[in-house]
Amino acid sequence: MTFADFIVTNAPALLVAIPLFAAFLCPVMGKISSTVRNLWVMGMMLVTAAVAFILAYRVFATGPVLYVFGAAAANLAVPLDSMGIPIRIIFTMDAMSAFMGIICAIVGTSVLLYSLSSESRNSSLEGYYTLFFLMITGVFGMVSTGDLFNFFVFLEILSLASAGMIAYRIDGGLAVEAALKYFVLSTLGAILVLFAIGIYYGQYDALNIAMIAQRMQFSLLDKIALVLLVAALAMKCGAVPLHFWTPDAYSMAPSSVTAFLVVASQASLYGLFRVVFTMYNITMNCVTVGWIIIILGVLSMVVGVTMAIPQKDVKRLMAYHAISQTGYMLLGIGVGLAVLGNAALSSAFGFMAMEGGIFHIFNHAMYKGLLFLTAGAIFYRIGTRDLNKMGGLGHNMKYTMIFFVIGALAIAGIPPFNGFASKLMIYESVYLFNPLLAIIAMVVSILTLASFVKVFHAIFMGPKLPEYADVKEAPLPMLVGMGILAAIVILFGLFPQPVVDMIVAPAAHALVDQGGYIASVLGGA
Amino acid sequence: MSRIVRTAADILYPTILIFGLYIVAHGHLTPGGGFQGGAVIATGGALVIVAYSYKEVTGWLKKHVLLGQEVIGLFGFIGVGLLALAFGQVFFFNYLAGSGSLFGMPVPYGINAGELNTAGVLPLMNFAVGIEVWGGLTIVILYMLSGLEKEGC
Amino acid sequence: MLWNLPFITVVVLTLIGLVTVLLKKNIIKILLGINILESAVNLFLIALGYREGGVAPIFTLAPSELMVLPTPQALVLTSIVIGVATSALILSFAMVLQKKYGTVDIDKIRRLHG
Numbered sequence: 001m002t003f004a005d006f007i008v009t010n011a012p013a014l015l016v017a018i019p020l021f022a023a024f025l026c027p028v029m030g031k032i033s034s035t036v037r038n039l040w041v042m043g044m045m046l047v048t049a050a051v052a053f054i055l056a057y058r059v060f061a062t063g064p065v066l067y068v069f070g071a072a073a074a075n076l077a078v079p080l081d082s083m084g085i086p087i088r089i090i091f092t093m094d095a096m097s098a099f100m101g102i103i104c105a106i107v108g109t110s111v112l113l114y115s116l117s118s119e120s121r122n123s124s125l126e127g128y129y130t131l132f133f134l135m136i137t138g139v140f141g142m143v144s145t146g147d148l149f150n151f152f153v154f155l156e157i158l159s160l161a162s163a164g165m166i167a168y169r170i171d172g173g174l175a176v177e178a179a180l181k182y183f184v185l186s187t188l189g190a191i192l193v194l195f196a197i198g199i200y201y202g203q204y205d206a207l208n209i210a211m212i213a214q215r216m217q218f219s220l221l222d223k224i225a226l227v228l229l230v231a232a233l234a235m236k237c238g239a240v241p242l243h244f245w246t247p248d249a250y251s252m253a254p255s256s257v258t259a260f261l262v263v264a265s266q267a268s269l270y271g272l273f274r275v276v277f278t279m280y281n282i283t284m285n286c287v288t289v290g291w292i293i294i295i296l297g298v299l300s301m302v303v304g305v306t307m308a309i310p311q312k313d314v315k316r317l318m319a320y321h322a323i324s325q326t327g328y329m330l331l332g333i334g335v336g337l338a339v340l341g342n343a344a345l346s347s348a349f350g351f352m353a354m355e356g357g358i359f360h361i362f363n364h365a366m367y368k369g370l371l372f373l374t375a376g377a378i379f380y381r382i383g384t385r386d387l388n389k390m391g392g393l394g395h396n397m398k399y400t401m402i403f404f405v406i407g408a409l410a411i412a413g414i415p416p417f418n419g420f421a422s423k424l425m426i427y428e429s430v431y432l433f434n435p436l437l438a439i440i441a442m443v444v445s446i447l448t449l450a451s452f453v454k455v456f457h458a459i460f461m462g463p464k465l466p467e468y469a470d471v472k473e474a475p476l477p478m479l480v481g482m483g484i485l486a487a488i489v490i491l492f493g494l495f496p497q498p499v500v501d502m503i504v505a506p507a508a509h510a511l512v513d514q515g516g517y518i519a520s521v522l523g524g525a
Numbered sequence: 526m527s528r529i530v531r532t533a534a535d536i537l538y539p540t541i542l543i544f545g546l547y548i549v550a551h552g553h554l555t556p557g558g559g560f561q562g563g564a565v566i567a568t569g570g571a572l573v574i575v576a577y578s579y580k581e582v583t584g585w586l587k588k589h590v591l592l593g594q595e596v597i598g599l600f601g602f603i604g605v606g607l608l609a610l611a612f613g614q615v616f617f618f619n620y621l622a623g624s625g626s627l628f629g630m631p632v633p634y635g636i637n638a639g640e641l642n643t644a645g646v647l648p649l650m651n652f653a654v655g656i657e658v659w660g661g662l663t664i665v666i667l668y669m670l671s672g673l674e675k676e677g678c
Numbered sequence: 679m680l681w682n683l684p685f686i687t688v689v690v691l692t693l694i695g696l697v698t699v700l701l702k703k704n705i706i707k708i709l710l711g712i713n714i715l716e717s718a719v720n721l722f723l724i725a726l727g728y729r730e731g732g733v734a735p736i737f738t739l740a741p742s743e744l745m746v747l748p749t750p751q752a753l754v755l756t757s758i759v760i761g762v763a764t765s766a767l768i769l770s771f772a773m774v775l776q777k778k779y780g781t782v783d784i785d786k787i788r789r790l791h792g
Contacts, residue, residue, distance in 0.1 A: 006610075013616035017607060024599040027592065070617045149753055156760045163767060173778030177787050180705070180771045187712055187764050188699065194719045194757060201750065202726040248790045554738045560759050639738035665766050669773065 009074055011055040012067035012091040015101070015140045018048050023133035030126035038116055041129050045112045048136065052105035056098035060506055064094040064520040066146075077521050084522070086208045092146030092521055095510035099358070099503055100143040100270050103365045106488065107263050108136050114373055114481030115256035118380050128168060134161035135260060142267045146521060148200065149207045151271060152193050155236070158264055159186040166253040166261075178248035185245050189232035196225040196232075209279060210521035213514055218283045226284065229275050230292070236268035238323050239330060240299040247307075250319035251385070255376020258315065259369035262322060266361050269326070273333060273511060281514040282341050290338025293330050298437060300327030301444045308451050313385045314375050317455060318368070321411060324444060325364045331441065332357025332426045335433045340512065349429035354508045355500060356425030362504070363418040363492065367410035370485040374404045377474035377482070378459065387458045394460035396471045401460045403482045408456060410489050412449035418489050421496035526576045534576035541569035549655035553644035559651045563658025570663040574670050588667060591660040598657025605649050621645035684725035691718035705772045705782045709765060716761040723750045723757070 007014065022044035029037040059065050066075040068090045077086045093101070112132070119128055138158030145151050163186070167179035201207060203222070204215045216222065235242035250258045276289065304324025311317035336354030339345040377400050378393065379385055394401045410417035413424075423445060431438035473479075492499050510516070526534075545566035552558030574582045609618040622645030623631045630642040691714055698711030727747030733740055735748035776782050 010610055010616065013610070017603065017616060021603050021607070024596060024603060028596055068615065070619060071615055072618075074615050149756075153756060153760075156763075160760075160763055160767060167771065167774075170774060170778070173775055173787075174789060176771050176774045176778070177790055180768070180775070180787075183764075183767060183771070184699075184708065184712070188715070190760075191712075191715050191719055195722065197753075198719065198723045198726060198750075201723070201753075207749075252790070555736065556734075560755070564762075636737055636740045636743065662762075669769065 007051065008054060008058060010067075011051050011058070012065060012093055012144055013069070014051050015048065015055060015144060016137050018044060018051065019133045019137040019140065022048075023130045023137065026130045026133065027126040030129075034125070037126070037129065041112060041133070042116070044133070045109055045136075048140075049105040049109050052101045052140070055093060056102050059093050059095055059098040060502065064092060064510070064517070066521065067091040067093075078523060085206070086211060086521065089150050090146045090208065090521065091144045092210070092517070093144050094517060094520070095506035096270065096273070096358075096508075097143045099362070099507040100267060101140060102503070103266070103362055104136065104139045104143070104263050106484070107260060107365050107369050110369065110373070110481040110484045111256045111259050112481075113484070114259075114376070114478045115254070117475040117477040118256055118376055119254065122169065128165070131161045131164045131168075132257075132260075135165065135264065139264055139267045143270050146209050147207055148197050148209055148212065152190065152197060155193065155268070155271070156190055158267070159183065159190065159236075162186075162249075162257075162261060162264055165257045166249050168257070169252075169254055171252060175252040178245075178252035182245040182249040185235060185242070189235045192228045192232040196228040199225040199228075208521070209274070210518045213279045213281070214518050214522065216279060216283050218280070218285075222280075222284075226275075226280065226289070230272065230289075233268050233272040233275070234296060237265040237272070238300075238326050239296045240303050240323065240327070241296075243300070243303070243323050246323055247316045247319045250322065250372075251313055251315040255315070255372050255379065258319075258376075259372040262368045262372070263365055265322075265326065266329075266365060269329060269361065276337065277340075277511045278514055278517050281512075286340045287338050290334050290336075290340070293334030293337060294437065297327045297330030297332075297334055298440055300324060300330060301441065302327075305444050305447045305451065309447070309454075312387050314378070314387055314390075314455060314459070315372065315385055317387075317451065318371050318375060321448060321451070322364075322368055324448065325360070325368065325411065327444075328423065328426060328441065329357045329360050329364070331430060331437065332360060335430050335437075336508075336512075339433070349432040351508060351512075352425055353429035353433070354511070355504050356422050356429060358507050358511070359425065359496075359500060359504045360422035363410070363422050363489075366485050366488050366492070367407045367417070367419060370403060370482055370489060371407040371411065373478070373482045373485070374400050374407060377478050380478070381471045381474060382468055387455065390459045391468075392460075392462045392464045393468060393471065395464050396468065397460075397473050399479055400474055400482075403486050404456065404460070406486045406489055408449075408452035410493070412452060413445045414449070416490070416493050418492035418496065421493060421500075425500075530576050534572050538569050538573055541572065542566055545569070545659070546655070549651055550648065551639075551641070552651040553647045554639035554641065559654025560658050562651075563655045564662060566655075566659045567662035567666060571666050571670070574666065579671055583667065586663060586667065588664060591664045591667075594660030595657050595664070598653045598655070598660060601653035602650055602657070605646055605653065609646075617646075619645040619647070621649075684721060684728075688718050688722045688725070691715075691721065703783050703785055705768070705775070705784060705787075708784070709768045709772070712768070713761065713765060716757065716764075720754045720757055723754050726750055 026037065029040045066077055068074060068077055068088045071088055077090055078084055079087060119125060135158060138154050138161060141154030142151060142158065145154065163179045163183040166182060167176045169175055199221050200212050204212050206212050206215065238246040250261060253261060301324050304320050304327060308317050308320035311320065332353045336350045339350035406417065410419040413419045427438050427441060430441060545562045548557035548565060549559060549562030570586060606617045609620050610616055612620050614620055621627055621629045623629055628642060628645050628648050630640055632643045695711050695715035695718055698714065699708050702708055702711065727750040729746050732744050732746040733742055735745040772782055775787055779787055
């Protein structure tokens with residue numbers, strides 16, 4: 001077959017094989033020279049992003065794509081002599097997986113461009129790029145896989161690589177303390193996930209998500225497994241009762257890594273949605289579980305923004321805002337889940353709530369990544385993150401200031417930027433569900449704006465300080481990386497409707513449609 | 526450490542090495558395989574460090590050789606999988622099983638005494654993972670035991 | 679009742695592991711608690727695969743054809759490898775913290791707060 005056919009057929013496997021291959025050869029490239037290594041990592045990241053976009057285009061055009069590892073043909077999920085049981089590990093990419101894949105590709109490319117210059121002053125860069133590609137493998141694997149144990153393996157790859165990268169700049173021990181907190185909590189969460197996988201395996205003798213969904217009866221053991229999975233995955237994405245690792249880890253990691261950790265948290269959010277919507281769907285008590293997710297979301301929103309206001313460290317403040325925005329996503333999807341069993345309400349506002357939540361995932365990755373990258377650019381030039389010591393940088397760092405303004409207006413939900421589009425969808429639909437929740441969401445949005453006005457004033461406004469007299473603008477690769485994200489923030493804010501029709505609505509449909517998922521894997525049973 | 530301990534470590538280290546490689550090589554027939562065999566070999570490294578001092582051992586087990594082993598092992602593993610793509614099959618397809626070439630003897634049906642020449646791609650992947658784990662875990666042990674400065678402590 | 683003994687052991691090990699992780703102050707003891715939890719989960723997975731009268735699922739010179747399930751054994755193997763990597767990483771964090779802070783007591787490693 002031709003080369004194009006080859007890439008298109010094998011794209012799901014290449015999506016994890018190419019970053020792994022790049023990660024394993026980074027030390028060798030580093031030994032040759034640093035320019036060769038920079039070219040290698042940039043080239044491999046662009047190839048991976050291209051494969052992700054080709055695969056996303058194919059999924060949005062023709063429906064779910066299956067890839068079975070080690071089979072005779074790529075989409076032979078059920079081997080011919082296995083009595084109807086899918087026995088191999090498969091990658092099931094439906095529209096929601098492709099959506100998360102696009103997010104990871106865009107943010108990964110911008111972050112890699114950014115880190116070509118922001119990390120150039122540090123040593124042992126081979127370890128940095130190896131771990132970075134392992135993180136990319138972990139995220140792509142988590143969002144593509146259709147097998148529950150494979151999800152656990154990629155979740156662990158992601159946790160290990162992230163813990164290593166958070167502790168990368170040892171920083172007198174502070175970064176290692178943050179990484180230790182993150183990693184111990186992550187490991188406890190992973191052990192809970194493994195318990196839940198054991199419960200599913202013992203009951204249904206299957207590890208394939210579609211197979212478990214087909215055989216699911218909501219017995220007592222399934223309820224226990226649901227609780228374990230929701231607890232562990234909510235911990236991994238920074239929802240409120242278990243959010244204590246987020247400020248430390250996000251503030252102590254290098255800024256490029258922080259922007260990618262946001263994507264990693266959202267991959268865990270994707271895992272939560274996959275479990276709740278595709279495996280359980282309406283066999284469970286939708287209203288109860290939906291309300292639990294709504295309560296987690298509201299707590300996250302409120303706690304996140306109130307703890308953000310008194311912060312002095314700019315990245316810690318942004319990390320608390322990340323917790324708050326995760327609350328918006330949980331709120332939107334929780335409302336969609338609570339009305340899932342009720343067809344009339346679901347088509348009236350439940351589906352729009354889900355679309356709002358899913359669109360917010362995309363927007364959050366873009367503007368939060370942009371904000372963290374600007375904070376990193378400021379730290380690169382002046383060496384401190386303390387708001388009390390900064391001031392008057394607007395005179396020196398004009399482009400960084402523009403990018404910061406774009407990100408801050410987007411996170412507060414101001415009209416021409418993309419935060420407004422997704423927040424409006426969430427407000428409208430949640431208001432029809434329960435007016436109090438929508439009012440809480442709007443108040444949190446106003447507090448977010450207030451917090452970022454304070455930060456903007458503290459960093460960029462005011463007279464030029466004498467100690468920052470010769471601070472220059474951030475280097476060009478960092479500006480290009482931030483520019484990509486800012487362009488998408490503006491573009492998606494000006495034209496949200498085509499984006500919702502082409503990308504978000506298919507993803508929301510694919511998430512809700514359990515029968516379609518099972519049929520695409522098991523072949524129309 | 527005393528002369529008895531050092532002599533015993535001298536004799537045991539090649540024995541552990543061969544036992545570990547045996548576990549790696551017979552991974553498709555008996556319990557074992559890449560990771561288990563590699564971990565056994567790495568404990569041989571720990572034995573030598575306990576018997577001798579850290580400075581002498583780093584003269585014998587060099588870190589850059591072990592790092593090279595790790596990269597070769599990883600590259601071999603992914604390479605074997607990607608070769609399946611080059612042959613036009615699915616990623617990680619077992620293109621050597623039953624084909625009559627390198628490890629390709631057809632497996633006899635039912636309970637038997639086990640043929641080493643079977644199972645296709647699996648023994649190659651076992652070797653790749655075994656070499657990689659040997660390199661990786663020995664480097665971890667060397668870094669962690671770098672604080673043992675004098676002998677016999 | 680005797681046939682539930684592996685699962686009772688799983689519960690006991692989980693409780694011991696959780697108590698250790700939550701109540702102990704030394705990082706190394708917390709790591710050992712995590713290891714005990716991992717052992718509990720591995721035992722749970724293997725005990726799920728038991729079939730009465732089955733032998734080990736190895737075809738080489740097997741005594742009978744009734745075997746226990748091999749899939750959980752593959753899952754546990756992966757989990758053990760992940761446990762090794764986890765322990766190595768937490769131990770290296772403990773080493774760096776000992777060098778920088780001078781202690782491995784988590785009550786004193788608390789410079790990040792607020």
